[in-house]
Amino acid sequence: MQARRALLPDAEAIRSLIEEFSFDGTLLPRSLAEISENIRDFAVVEYSFSNGPEIIGCGALHLYGTHLAEIRSIAVRPSAQGLGAGRLLVNTLFEEADLHRVTCVCLFTRIPEFFDRMGFKIAERAKLPDKIYKDCMSCPRLLACDEIAMYRGELPQFAILEPAHADLIKLTL
Secondary structure: OEEEOOOHHHHHHHHOOOOOOOOOOOOOOOOHHHHHHHHHHHEEEEEEEEEEEEEEEEEEEEEEEEOEEEEEEEOOOOHOOOOOOOHHHHHHHHHHHHOOOOOEEEEEEHHHHHHHOOOOEEEHHHHOHHHHOOOOOHHHOHOOOOOEEEEEEEOOOOOOOOOOOOOOOOOOO
């Protein structure tokens, strides 16, 4: 079993894996076009069967900036779960985050126990506004979300802008 960066010819296998987990809402559905457009975000895990290597897992690292990246679309073929492919994917995506010098990696999950074992902590959703505005606002489960926000690293600190000075005069033409 080995992890590697995804290549464009892997897009259909990635779409198929994600689709297995999007019918029940576990993962957000991703179209082939969306996956192809974002293929550089993805890593895959291949397992060598007697008839050659097959992709048994996938995951993506979405970069918001050096302050935050999100692990998303983690999927491992049900018949391959429990073999360590999920852990291998997450570690591969951590290496990618480290390469980009990202200080915090977040994710939203329904299996916090798995990610807890990998050093993630539970976060308040409000501490991850980049994620909220990118995906959550268009999610059908926005008002009934059952996913748990988690992070590893340093939660981003956002600057609060000073209020406008009362003594400034607005010029109009």
